[in-house]
Amino acid sequence: MGELWRRIWYFLNRSRLERELREEMAAHRAMMTPASPRFGNELRLREEASDVWGWGWFDHLRQDVRFAVRLLFRAPLFTLTAVTVLALGVGINLAAFQVLDAVAFTALPVPGADRLVKVEHRNPQGHSTSFSYPAFAFYRDKAQVFSSTFAQVYGSVTLGNDESRHVRAEFVSGNYFSDLGTRPVAGRLLDASDERPDADAVVVVSERFWRARLDANPAIVGGTLRVNGRPFTVAGIVPENFVGLRDDSSAAWLPVTQHRLAFEGSRVIEDWEDKGAVRFYARLKEGVSRSAAQAQLAALPAALGEMRPGEVPEGEWLDLSSAGTYMPLEFNNVAALALLGGLVLLVLVAACMNLGLLVLSRALGRDREFSIRLSVGATRARIVRQLFTEHLVLGIAGATVGGFVAAVSIRVLAVAIGMPAGLTPHFNGRTALVAVVLAVLSSFLFGLSPALQTARPSVSRHSRLRSVLIGVQVAAASVLLIVSGLIVRGVTRIVRAPLGFEYQHTLSVDPDLFSHGNKPEVAQAYWRALDARVREIPGVASSAVTSLPPFGNRVTMNSQGTVFYHVTPSYFDTMTIPLLKGRMFEGRETGVVIVSDALARRRWPGEDPIGQTFSDLKVIGVVGNARTVRIGDSSTSECYQPITATEMPWSVMVVRATGAPGGLARTLGSVAKDVDRSLSPSVAVLSDELERRIEAPRQFAKVASTLGVCALLLAVTGLGGMVAFTVSQRLREIGLRVALGARPAHVVRAIARQFAWPVGAGALAGSGLAAAVGTVMSRELFGISQFDPLAHGGALLLFVAVSALAAIPSARRALRVDPAQTLRHE
Amino acid sequence: MPDPSGVPPGTLVMLALRVLQSGPLHGYAIAQRIHTITNDVLQVEEGSLYPALQRILLKGWAKAEWGTSETNRRVRFYQLTPAGKAQLASEMDDYERINAAIRAVLRTA
Numbered sequence: 005m006g007e008l009w010r011r012i013w014y015f016l017n018r019s020r021l022e023r024e025l026r027e028e029m030a031a032h033r034a035m036m037t038p039a040s041p042r043f044g045n046e047l048r049l050r051e052e053a054s055d056v057w058g059w060g061w062f063d064h065l066r067q068d069v070r071f072a073v074r075l076l077f078r079a080p081l082f083t084l085t086a087v088t089v090l091a092l093g094v095g096i097n098l099a100a101f102q103v104l105d106a107v108a109f110t111a112l113p114v115p116g117a118d119r120l121v122k123v124e125h126r127n128p129q130g131h132s133t134s135f136s137y138p139a140f141a142f143y144r145d146k147a148q149v150f151s152s153t154f155a156q157v158y159g160s161v162t163l164g165n166d167e168s169r170h171v172r173a174e175f176v177s178g179n180y181f182s183d184l185g186t187r188p189v190a191g192r193l194l195d196a197s198d199e200r201p202d203a204d205a206v207v208v209v210s211e212r213f214w215r216a217r218l219d220a221n222p223a224i225v226g227g228t229l230r231v232n233g234r235p236f237t238v239a240g241i242v243p244e245n246f247v248g249l250r251d252d253s254s255a256a257w258l259p260v261t262q263h264r265l266a267f268e269g270s271r272v273i274e275d276w277e278d279k280g281a282v283r284f285y286a287r288l289k290e291g292v293s294r295s296a297a298q299a300q301l302a303a304l305p306a307a308l309g310e311m312r313p314g315e316v317p318e319g320e321w322l323d324l325s326s327a328g329t330y331m332p333l334e335f336n337n338v339a340a341l342a343l344l345g346g347l348v349l350l351v352l353v354a355a356c357m358n359l360g361l362l363v364l365s366r367a368l369g370r371d372r373e374f375s376i377r378l379s380v381g382a383t384r385a386r387i388v389r390q391l392f393t394e395h396l397v398l399g400i401a402g403a404t405v406g407g408f409v410a411a412v413s414i415r416v417l418a419v420a421i422g423m424p425a426g427l428t429p430h431f432n433g434r435t436a437l438v439a440v441v442l443a444v445l446s447s448f449l450f451g452l453s454p455a456l457q458t459a460r461p462s463v464s465r466h467s468r469l470r471s472v473l474i475g476v477q478v479a480a481a482s483v484l485l486i487v488s489g490l491i492v493r494g495v496t497r498i499v500r501a502p503l504g505f506e507y508q509h510t511l512s513v514d515p516d517l518f519s520h521g522n523k524p525e526v527a528q529a530y531w532r533a534l535d536a537r538v539r540e541i542p543g544v545a546s547s548a549v550t551s552l553p554p555f556g557n558r559v560t561m562n563s564q565g566t567v568f569y570h571v572t573p574s575y576f577d578t579m580t581i582p583l584l585k586g587r588m589f590e591g592r593e594t595g596v597v598i599v600s601d602a603l604a605r606r607r608w609p610g611e612d613p614i615g616q617t618f619s620d621l622k623v624i625g626v627v628g629n630a631r632t633v634r635i636g637d638s639s640t641s642e643c644y645q646p647i648t649a650t651e652m653p654w655s656v657m658v659v660r661a662t663g664a665p666g667g668l669a670r671t672l673g674s675v676a677k678d679v680d681r682s683l684s685p686s687v688a689v690l691s692d693e694l695e696r697r698i699e700a701p702r703q704f705a706k707v708a709s710t711l712g713v714c715a716l717l718l719a720v721t722g723l724g725g726m727v728a729f730t731v732s733q734r735l736r737e738i739g740l741r742v743a744l745g746a747r748p749a750h751v752v753r754a755i756a757r758q759f760a761w762p763v764g765a766g767a768l769a770g771s772g773l774a775a776a777v778g779t780v781m782s783r784e785l786f787g788i789s790q791f792d793p794l795a796h797g798g799a800l801l802l803f804v805a806v807s808a809l810a811a812i813p814s815a816r817r818a819l820r821v822d823p824a825q826t827l828r829h830e
Numbered sequence: 831m832p833d834p835s836g837v838p839p840g841t842l843v844m845l846a847l848r849v850l851q852s853g854p855l856h857g858y859a860i861a862q863r864i865h866t867i868t869n870d871v872l873q874v875e876e877g878s879l880y881p882a883l884q885r886i887l888l889k890g891w892a893k894a895e896w897g898t899s900e901t902n903r904r905v906r907f908y909q910l911t912p913a914g915k916a917q918l919a920s921e922m923d924d925y926e927r928i929n930a931a932i933r934a935v936l937r938t939a
Contacts, residue, residue: 007890010888029877032876040876042876043875044876044878052881056888
């Protein structure tokens with residue numbers, strides 16, 4: 005038995021050992037004769053003996069904790085305030101961490117999630133996240149390191165008889181569900197046999213879709229459901245909590261080999277040129293590491309290049325990244341997450357500074373207690389340790405309550421950021437660790453200044469410490485307020501800003517020509533036929549074809565933020581974009597370009613843009629700015645070229661109605677289908693699309709402003725409390741001043757001056773920090789400007805106004821001081 | 831911090847180990863033997879033997895067992911372990927070496 009074990013054994017049997025020691029000493033004293041030397045102080049000796057066991061610190065800690073708990077119970081108001089403030093700060097942080105933990109650190113709820121990888125290809129020129137299906141099939145057949153592979157092809161389809169509503173569908177490899185270990189709610193899910201050429205057309209639908217649109221009818225399994233108008237057999241229902249591979253919002257899944265059944269004419273399975281079709285996931289064989297697998301795959305792209313010359317760029321390799329969590333931390337999202345984490349942490353900083361002020365003023369009131377303890381022999385170190393224990397007890401209590409706050413706020417947060425149903429944030433070991441770290445960290449943060457003050461009391465240090473606490477708190481709160489202001493303003497700008505075109509009366513028609521394998525000439529014929537039919541519909545004012553769907557996700561943009569459109573001549577009329585200079589396109593022109601006002605001003609400041617050349621094209625006209633794609637990004641500009649057949653398969657039609665657009669949607673859909681029965685076109689009302697588009701930023705703005713309000717409340721209660729405390733401390737002095745003839749305004753000004761410095765400095769620092777944060781954010785988030793005087797000024801003004809409001813009761817108290825009474829009191 | 835027992839730290843431990851060399855003893859007997867050996871030169875509070883004994887137990891140099899004294903009292907007997915014997919031997923060695931060194935210095939100085 006080693007010494008350490010003996011120590012632990014001693015610890016566990018302490019009470020018995022102490023009893024034995026007492027007995028042994030008693031026996032010794034009984035045997036002593038008057039001639040024996042002194043035995044010594046038995047109590048001290050017993051303590052010395054048990055100190056040998058090395059558990060003295062534990063007893064001290066226990067004493068300290070017991071004392072701290074007693075003290076806190078004796079000041080219930082202080083304790084309640086402190087725990088509430090801390091619980092708020094810690095709770096918000098814990099909630100944020102738990103959400104992050106669920107999406108980024110917790111393995112997907114599928115067996116062997118740690119072996120799932122996403123396959124991408126990279127070469128010295130760049131990288132691509134998708135493959136053509138034949139390329140996927142080549143790698144699938146040649147790779148030795150995967151135990152299974154999955155292809156994912158997205159499509160927008162109609163389900164059932166309502167052919168106007170499009171939902172998202174995934175065309176996946178047959179083994180997708182079986183390999184991910186998903187169990188059906190009813191029926192069966194897809195399997196490898198569905199990939200056979202002679203397999204029946206099958207679809208599995210999501211539980212949500214089944215409940216919402218199929219009335220949760222169990223009889224639908226085995227029945228027929230129309231996909232893009234074609235009959236498919238419903239094989240089964242996918243459970244609601246299915247997370248899939250980073251995606252859970254699909255309504256239906258179909259075998260990838262049946263893409264052509266849903267999209268008549270589709271060539272996705274054999275088309276080498278459709279390089280954006282397939283997302284490639286795989287499962288590594290047991291015992292094969294990611295880097296080993298990547299090394300083994302290195303030769304495959306070259307092999308493909310040999311088989312199909314020109315297919316693979318020079319120096320291409322397959323890159324594997326982890327797909328075992330919902331949102332793996334990657335280079336491109338770490339910065340944004342760190343920024344968000346930092347903002348959330350600021351709430352805790354504000355809470356700690358707030359509490360620091362409270363504890364500091366309380367320490368001032370405990371001077372007597374400390375001086376008594378010092379005079380009876382306590383060391384300052386012992387007292388500081390006692391203080392830290394008190395703060396730690398508070399910190400732990402706050403973190404515990406914070407855990408409950410987190411449990412509640414997670415629900416709000418999960419809804420706000422659209423957490424998939426299959427991922428629930430859990431209180432696990434990691435969360436517990438973070439909670440402990442936050443508790444200890446915050447106790448040090450708010451406990452440091454009172455401890456410093458107690459260690460070496462000094463009045464000037466006290467006021468300096470207080471100023472620092474106020475300053476930091478104000479700074480943290482200002483950053484949060486300003487940043488949330490920036491976000492809210494950014495969202496408002498997206499909603500309110502004139503986009504430069506008419507969208508309230510406009511619809512878009514997307515027949516998804518490309519998914520149906522239509523070649524450019526076919527597409528061109530289709531658009532011509534559709535255009536002629538649409539113009540005859542009563543209520544249609546104008547129609548045009550454009551390569552970039554308004555409010556869509558597709559964008560062609562250069563590094564200067566110029567968006568490239570290919571449009572038919574009537575585009576400007578349909579979107580009501582005004583011509584400012586020059587002329588519009590006429591007939592079928594080539595080699596000409598129309599630029600937006602912003603682009604013209606930037607490229608040719610002070611010159612006439614007409615006749616200039618832009619990318620070898622002659623500028624013939626200047627039109628008003630009209631952001632249809634990057635709606636929140638005011639730094640973008642537009643450049644329009646006449647549309648050619650090449651862009652036709654990807655293009656959409658925009659239609660302006662003379663009246664309300666809603667009524668036209670159905671007619672447009674059926675006309676578009678009429679022109680080519682193999683298609684199932686989707687029609688969108690642009691104003692609805694805009695609403696959908698700004699839903700996420702809106703939720704984000706809600707979260708941000710909640711954080712901002714929390715920080716504001718913390719800072720203001722802290723400041724208000726501090727002012728009240730100062731006034732009550734200086735009541736006598738104020739009375740004296742008033743008695744000597746000071747005017748009330750002077751008194752108030754004297755108090756205000758005391759706080760003006762730290763508040764001003766804090767606000768300035770916060771403003772600067774917020775500007776830096778804004779710069780980073782403007783790169784990551786849509787519509788946020790780097791520096792927004794209104795957000796900055798507004799936040800600071802709000803802050804000052806609310807703090808002033810919080811200080812009014814104290815100021816009134818100071819003004820009502822009766823000099824006679826205070827002097828008598830003296 | 832000066833040792834309250836008034837002897838150099840560690841001395842009591844060594845003395846107790848030395849006394850236990852001849853066989854198991856209880857606390858009071860150890861104290862008596864130390865007095866006898868040292869001819870009462872070391873004026874020690876008898877109770878300070880107990881922290882020293884606890885240190886010996888913790889280090890594993892001796893084992894303790896409850897038994898009955900000559901006067902029929904329940905007392906704890908301490909018995910040297912092999913580790914304790916080794917410790918005593920090495921401490922004696924150290925002591926001899928230092929003693930010899932000091933003597934040599936005093937003689938030549």
